[in-house]
Amino acid sequence: xxxxxxxxxxxxxAANRFGLGARPDDLPxxxxxxxxxxxxxxxxxxxxxxxxxxxxxxxxxxxAFLRWLGKLRREGRAADVDIENQRPGGxxxxxxxxxxxxxxxxxxxxxxxxxLIAAAKARFDTAVTTQRPLFERxxxxxxxxxxxxxxxPATVAMPPSFERDVARAHAVGRFEDLxxxxxxxxxxxxxxxxxxxxxxxxxxxxxxxxxxxxxxxxQRPTGLNENLAREILELHxxxxxxxxxxxxxxxxxxxxxxxxxxxxxxxxVGQAMMPGDLEGRDLFAxxxxxxxxxxxxxxxxxxxxxxxxxxRAVLADLAVHPSTARFxxxxxxxxxxxxxxxxxxxxxxxxxxxxxxxxxxxxxTALIESPExxxxxxxxxxxxxxxxxxxxxxxPGPALPGPAVLAIQRExxxxxxxxxxxxxxxxxxxxxxxxDAVWKRxxxxxxxxxxxxxxxxxxxxxxxxxxxPLASAETLASIARAESPAQGLAILLASPEFQRR
Amino acid sequence: MPMRDSFVQSRRALLRMxxxxxxxxxxxxxxxxxxxxxxxxxxxxxxxxxxxxxxxxVPAHGDPAHASARGALASPPPGAPGGGLVLDGTFSLxxxxxxxxxxxxxxxxxxxxxxxxxxxxRSHFDGQNVLENGTARPYGADDGWLNRALAAMPAGxxxxxxGVAIAAQMPLALRGPxxxxxxxxxxxxxxxxxxxxxIARLYAERDAALAEALTRGQDANAMAGSGQGGQGRDPFVTxxxxxxxxxxxxEGPRVAVLEIGGWDTHARQLGAYSALLRNFAxxxxxxxxxxxxxxxxxxxxxxxxxxxxxxxxxxxGTDGTDHxxxxxxxxxxxxxAGGRVVADWPGLGPRDLLEGRDLRPxxxxRAVLKGxxxxxxxxxxxxxxxxxxxxxxxxxAMGGLLRG
Numbered sequence: 091x092x093x094x095x096x097x098x099x100x101x102x103x104a105a106n107r108f109g110l111g112a113r114p115d116d117l118p119x120x121x122x123x124x125x126x127x128x129x130x131x132x133x134x135x136x137x138x139x140x141x142x143x144x145x146x147x148x149x150x151x152x153x154a155f156l157r158w159l160g161k162l163r164r165e166g167r168a169a170d171v172d173i174e175n176q177r178p179g180g181x182x183x184x185x186x187x188x189x190x191x192x193x194x195x196x197x198x199x200x201x202x203x204x205x206l207i208a209a210a211k212a213r214f215d216t217a218v219t220t221q222r223p224l225f226e227r228x229x230x231x232x233x234x235x236x237x238x239x240x241x242x243p244a245t246v247a248m249p250p251s252f253e254r255d256v257a258r259a260h261a262v263g264r265f266e267d268l269x270x271x272x273x274x275x276x277x278x279x280x281x282x283x284x285x286x287x288x289x290x291x292x293x294x295x296x297x298x299x300x301x302x303x304x305x306x307x308x309q310r311p312t313g314l315n316e317n318l319a320r321e322i323l324e325l326h327x328x329x330x331x332x333x334x335x336x337x338x339x340x341x342x343x344x345x346x347x348x349x350x351x352x353x354x355x356x357x358x359v360g361q362a363m364m365p366g367d368l369e370g371r372d373l374f375a376x377x378x379x380x381x382x383x384x385x386x387x388x389x390x391x392x393x394x395x396x397x398x399x400x401x402r403a404v405l406a407d408l409a410v411h412p413s414t415a416r417f418x419x420x421x422x423x424x425x426x427x428x429x430x431x432x433x434x435x436x437x438x439x440x441x442x443x444x445x446x447x448x449x450x451x452x453x454x455t456a457l458i459e460s461p462e463x464x465x466x467x468x469x470x471x472x473x474x475x476x477x478x479x480x481x482x483x484x485x486p487g488p489a490l491p492g493p494a495v496l497a498i499q500r501e502x503x504x505x506x507x508x509x510x511x512x513x514x515x516x517x518x519x520x521x522x523x524x525x526d527a528v529w530k531r532x533x534x535x536x537x538x539x540x541x542x543x544x545x546x547x548x549x550x551x552x553x554x555x556x557x558x559p560l561a562s563a564e565t566l567a568s569i570a571r572a573e574s575p576a577q578g579l580a581i582l583l584a585s586p587e588f589q590r591r
Numbered sequence: 592m593p594m595r596d597s598f599v600q601s602r603r604a605l606l607r608m609x610x611x612x613x614x615x616x617x618x619x620x621x622x623x624x625x626x627x628x629x630x631x632x633x634x635x636x637x638x639x640x641x642x643x644x645x646x647x648x649v650p651a652h653g654d655p656a657h658a659s660a661r662g663a664l665a666s667p668p669p670g671a672p673g674g675g676l677v678l679d680g681t682f683s684l685x686x687x688x689x690x691x692x693x694x695x696x697x698x699x700x701x702x703x704x705x706x707x708x709x710x711x712x713r714s715h716f717d718g719q720n721v722l723e724n725g726t727a728r729p730y731g732a733d734d735g736w737l738n739r740a741l742a743a744m745p746a747g748x749x750x751x752x753x754g755v756a757i758a759a760q761m762p763l764a765l766r767g768p769x770x771x772x773x774x775x776x777x778x779x780x781x782x783x784x785x786x787x788x789x790i791a792r793l794y795a796e797r798d799a800a801l802a803e804a805l806t807r808g809q810d811a812n813a814m815a816g817s818g819q820g821g822q823g824r825d826p827f828v829t830x831x832x833x834x835x836x837x838x839x840x841x842e843g844p845r846v847a848v849l850e851i852g853g854w855d856t857h858a859r860q861l862g863a864y865s866a867l868l869r870n871f872a873x874x875x876x877x878x879x880x881x882x883x884x885x886x887x888x889x890x891x892x893x894x895x896x897x898x899x900x901x902x903x904x905x906x907x908g909t910d911g912t913d914h915x916x917x918x919x920x921x922x923x924x925x926x927x928a929g930g931r932v933v934a935d936w937p938g939l940g941p942r943d944l945l946e947g948r949d950l951r952p953x954x955x956x957r958a959v960l961k962g963x964x965x966x967x968x969x970x971x972x973x974x975x976x977x978x979x980x981x982x983x984x985x986x987x988a989m990g991g992l993l994r995g
Contacts, residue, residue, distance in 0.1 A: 243716055501759050501778055511733060523800060526773045529808030533779040536786055564796045568789055577786050584790045586798035 093121035095559055100124040102558035103464055106591040108426060109223030111480025112556040114547070128458050131224040132262045132451040138254070141215040145208065148251035149373065152276060155247055158201045202247050206240060209250035210499070210506040211492035217479040225261060228450070230475075231425055232257035234514040236272035236326060238281040240507045248277035249507035265418065265448030266409035269326060273405060274374040276351040279318070282512060287315035289347040289382025314382075319343035321512050322408065332413035334389050341386040345393060346401040348381030349374070415443035419453060421517075428469035429518040432462040466560065468590035471519040474502035476591070477531060481583055484556045485542040502530050532584050539579035549578030553585075560587050632891050632926065632967045633838045634846040635881065636737055636764060639874070639898035640719060641854030645918030646904060646950060647867060648688065649702050649932070653681035656939040664860060664906045678702065682932045687871035690879040694923050701927050701992065703920040703959050704934035707900060707952035713914035715855065718899030723764035725957070725980045736979050737846060738767030740964050743974035744845070755811075755837045755844040757830045765848050772844070774811045774837070776829060814843070827851050831877035835884025838892070845968070851877070854898060858911035878923055890925035893967050893993065897956060903948050904939060917950035920959060926967060928994045954989070961988035 093101070101121035105112035108128050112120075120127045146154070220226045233253040240246045256271040256278075272278050279285050288295050290313060319342040324330045351373040376398040385394045391407065393400050408414060419439035423431035435457065442456040443449075457463055472480065478498065482490075490498075499505055503522075509515055516522070549569045553561045565585040572578035582588060650666035651657050652675065658665045666683060667674040675683030676692040682702065684692050694700035710721035710729065717729035725736025741753040754771035756762050761773050787809070794802035815833040827849070834847040851874060856867040874896070882889050901918025917937070922929070937943050937951035945951040961975045965988050976984040 243714070497778060501775070503760055505760075519800070523804050524772065525804050525807035525811050526775065527808075528801060528804035529812060530777060530779070532787060532790055532805060532808075533777055533782050535790070536782045537779045540780075562797055564793060568793045572789070573785070577789070580786050581789055581793065585793060586801055589801065590798075 093118055097121040097124070099466060099559040100464060101127075102556075102560045103466070104128055105223070106480070106557075106560065107463070107468075107470065108227065108458070110217050110220070110226060110476065111223075111483040111591075112558075113483050114485065114552060114555040117555065117558050125458055128224050129455060131222040132454055133225075134262060135222075135225070135258065138258075139216045139220060141212040141219070142254065145212055145250055145254070146205070148248070148255055148276070151205075151247045151251045152373070154201065154205070158197070198246075205247055206250075206507065207492040207496050210496045211490075213250070213253075213506055214475075214479065214482075214490070214495045217475075218482045224454075227426075228261040228454070229253065229257045231422070232261055232268060234509065235421065236268065236278065237509050237512050237514045238275075238277040239509040239511070241510060242281055245277050245281045248280070252277035253507075260450075262451045262454070263449075264409075265414070265443070265450060266406055268450075269322075269405050269409050270402070272326065273318070273322065273346075273401075274349070276373045279350055279374075282318035282321050283315045284318040284346060285350045287318070287343060287347050288313055288380045289344055290314060291384070292347060292380050292382055294377075294379040314340070314343055314347065316340060316343040318349075319346060322405075325513055327408040327417070328389075328411050328413035329417035332411070332417060338388050342388045342404060344382035344384075345386050345388070345404055348377045348379070349398070349401060350377055350380070351375050410444070410447050412440075412444060415440045415448070418448075419443055422453065422457060425517055426457060426470075427463050432460075435460045435462045468560065468587060470591050471522055472589055472591055473515060473517075473522055474499055474504040474527070474531070475506070477589060478502070478534070480588070480591075481535075481538050484583070484588075485552065485579075498534065502534070503527055531589065535583035536580040539576050539583055542576075542579050549575055549582050552579070553582045557582075557587050561585075562587055630841060630888070630891055631845060632893070632969075633885070633888055634963070634967060635834060635838070635849065635892065635894040635924075636846070637849045637851065637874075637877075637894060637896040638719070638722070638762060638764065639854050639896055640715070640850060640852040641856075641898070642715065642718070642900050642902055642914055643854040643898040643918060644856060644860065644867060644902040644912050645704065645898075645920075646901070647860060647912075648685050648871065648921070649678070649704055649919040650675050650683050650685070651681055651704070651936070651939060652683050653679075654936070654939045656941075656943070660904050660939040660941075660944075662906050663910060664912070678932050681936070682934075685868070685871050687868050688875045690875040691921065691923060694878075694882070695930055698930040699923060699925055699927055701922045701929040702932045702934075703922070703954060703989075704932055705917045705937050705950055705952055706920050706954040706956050706959065707917050708897075708956045710900070711916055711952075713900065713916075715899060715914075720763065722897060722899045722956075723762060725764075727982065732981065734767030735762070735764035736960070737764045737848065738769050738771060740968060740970055740974075740979045741769035741771070741846065742767060743970055743978050744968055751842060752844050754846045754848070755834070756848040757815075757834050757837075758848065758850055762848050762850060765846075772807070772811060774815050774833065776815075776826070776833075811837075814840070825873045825876065827873050827877045828880045831881040832884050835881050835888075839885060839888050849877070856902070856911050857907065857913060858909040860906070860911050862910075882923075892924040893926050893963050894923045895960065895963060896921040896923070901950050901952075904944055904950055905948065915949035916945050917952035920956060922959075922963070922992065926993050928992060933989075933992075955986045957983055957986045958989045959992065961986065962990055962992045966990070966993045 098117055098121050101117045101124050102112065104120055104124040104127055105116050217226055233256070236256055238245050238249045238252045240249050252275055255275060256268060260268045260271055295313070316339050320339045323332065323334050323339060323342065328334060352375040378397055381397060383395055385392050388404050393403055396403070419436050420431065423436050423439060427435060438460060439453050439456045442452045446452040496505065504515060549572065550566065553566060553569055565581070565587055568581050569578045572581055646661065647664065652666055652668045669675050669677035669683045675685055676689065677683050678695060682704065684695070691700050708718065708722045709727040710718050712718070720729045721727070721731070723735045724730070724732040725739065726732050738754065751770070752772040753769050754765050756765045756771065756773040757775065758773055759775040761771070765771050791802065791805055794805055814836050830849055834849055837843050838847055851870070853866055853870050859865055860867045878894065881894065885892055897920050898918060900914060900916055902912035902915040904915070907913050935953040937953050941947065943951060957980045961980065964970045964979065965972065965975055970979065972988070975988060980986070
């Protein structure tokens with residue numbers, strides 16, 4: 091029995107608004123139970139998606155960086171080996187490739203460029219091929235909430251493994267687990283500088299260990315660094331208006347002094363040969379020598395001295411704070427539904443967050459069951475990555491080589507794993523609908539359509555297959571009037587219904 | 592903040608021997624913003640990413656320590672084989688910068704030497720961040736000084752794009768509250784106009800926001816021209832021509848940002864395969880293309896070429912240079928009171944160098960930028976000391992850089 095129009099509409103919304111775009115044969119199956127199809131994806135992954143399985147482990151990523159530094163040292167380039175000093179000129183990672191002779195930048199690009207390209211391609215291929223697109227969307231969401239960017243030299247190789255250890259491992263789990271996995275991950279501790287933070291009254295500050303500077307990943311510590319504490323409050327948990335003060339930031343920063351990681355040792359490398367590679371948290375280490383002693387107060391609650399547990403207790407409280415519930419609910423609703431999401435939906439999600447102690451699955455269920463989430467109006471403008479992925483889900487496109495995956499997304503302003511700052515990619519239309527950005531989307535719609543046109547079915551039926559009832563009469567008419575299949579496909583991919591979700 | 596003593600304006604002995612010049616910073620009141628031809632002032636920032644070797648671009652051949660300090664990288668004096676183009680008794684210009692030298696002769700090019708941003712460490716990444724964010728430290732702001740300057744400009748008019756970046760991603764310098772746009776040549780294959788027209792029509796019927804963006808995108812492309820570089824031309828020249836097409840119309844943007852990378856010359860700065868010399872030639876051709884494209888608008892234009900830091904004075908073991916501190920900044924344009932090298936020259940003697948290796952910076956780059964923005968774009972001192980370059984009231988705007 092053919093599904094009803096209303097069931098097809100819900101299926102199209104499920105596949106596009108909550109997923110990564112419909113594949114040509116998706117909608118009839120989803121139409122049987124659109125909400126159930128989404129909820130069935132709110133379960134942990136049983137195994138890594140195939141494209142990700144070949145990627146290096148977190149430990150390997152770290153070792154690669156250390157090996158590279160060590161190699162420079164052996165070659166007598168120690169003067170150049172300063173952790174913050176290693177960066178190809180320009181913001182794109184590709185500069186400094188020309189010329190001859192040695193350059194730190196060229197060496198850096200040669201070592202890490204291929205790794206980043208492979209990781210970008212694996213992320214893209216996973217998104218294009220996944221049967222659990224809502225789960226994948228949540229992976230992307232959390233790795234853009236807990237951000238580690240390759241734009242920072244010290245963490246250039248780490249975002250893919252950070253994403254796997256944190257966002258992918260806990261995508262539909264408890265928020266507290268996400269927060270703890272993020273905050274104890276070497277990539278985050280490096281990205282937001284906590285490895286450099288030293289308690290002013292710690293044993294270390296009173297008697298600095300001269301050996302510490304020998305670790306090339308740890309610069310000579312200089313005192314308290316508030317960066318991670320501030321961003322946890324402002325960006326990860328309660329939000330900028332969540333009710334904390336500068337004094338809370340300073341106290342919290344003191345509490346998490348000593349949170350760092352052990353540099354990979356031979357012992358760890360040996361362990362990694364065992365089944366199950368080491369994750370970021372396995373590399374975490376608490377250094378009591380650098381920890382600021384004493385009781386400290388954060389947001390009205392005093393946490394007694396307790397080493398690592400003191401910070402863990404703050405995270406546990408922050409993870410279920412009402413401001414966090416509201417902040418996360420709003421951010422999820424904004425991501426899936428609309429730049430300005432309906433307050434009632436946010437309220438319901440925040441309530442669910444509070445009632446369940448931050449169970450992502452419950453919060454997402456509240457969103458899926460909200461009628462406001464199923465309106466036919468396409469309020470969200472896809473970000474470049476979402477647009478490109480949905481294009482390749484719509485048809486058997488030309489296989490994109492890794493460098494092209496990176497280059498196209500960079501041209502559209504969203505180079506994978508390269509968020510400009512710890513606040514991540516913006517999630518509102520005004521940041522993505524610039525003149526040049528839209529022009530480039532139109533260009534790529536036309537270019538991609540040429541690649542698809544040879545293989546794909548005719549554009550009108552493809553429009554019906556991937557947009558269902560979301561396709562407007564105007565779009566269908568324009569496709570019908572197209573002078574060639576390629577032009578019709580270009581119009582489909584560029585159409586407002588395909589650019590939005 | 593790592594403000595080393597060199598910035599404390601301890602005006603050390605001026606080694607400069609050129610005619611008449613002296614410090615410009617103290618004397619000279621703001622000139623007229625608008626050039627002889629009338630119309631709005633235009634400003635172009637060229638970001639030289641990677642750390643340009645200022646002593647190769649503008650060698651101090653007249654410094655007694657020049658030859659010994661630079662070794663194999665020392666530029667022969669003007670007139671000698673391989674020598675530079677003379678600027679004055681102390682300074683010359685790399686021969687590959689012949690076009691800029693002609694502008695110097697016409698009084699439309701000026702060098703500020705021994706300058707640096709307030710960032711005094713040696714990371715490209717942090718250095719470029721400071722160069723663009725306008726504060727004294729990395730990540731001191733999450734938007735850029737040039738955008739904040741546009742936002743502070745008197746009656747700029749907000750119904751138009753006030754700035755344009757000729758770049759795929761908006762450089763930090765131009766990010767911020769003021770309305771700006773970007774354009775870059777595409778890597779996508781060429782599109783056919785008919786398909787674009789059909790998509791535009793569909794947007795007009797269905798989606799006002801997309802329709803407006805696409806219209807603006809098409810306008811930008813029309814303004815930028817085809818964007819197709821000819822055979823063998825450097826992409827930077829194409830970008831410079833595009834910048835000129837944006838800036839020329841009266842209702843065009845007030846400022847543009849161009850970028851050129853490849854300055855991180857750790858090896859082989861000399862000889863036929865030198866990336867540095869090739870880059871000089873490219874920069875020179877780009878500025879020539881900009882000047883020619885701007886036509887009469889050039890007369891009311893100031894171009895500032897700036898980099899995140901200079902490089903070591905001495906060569907390293909591979910005929911290159913490593914990350915340093917002080918360097919050169921080049922100003923060009925019809926509105927520039929050029930034909931001079933402005934420098935509180937610290938000298939190249941062993942004891943003159945910063946940490947024994949770098950050209951000691953004696954001019955905070957912000958002093959130059961403040962001088963240009965104040966005189967050229969009519970920004971108030973309060974805006975320059977606060978919003979544009981936060982907490983910089985201790986850095987006085989350098990006056991007299993423009994024709995008055």
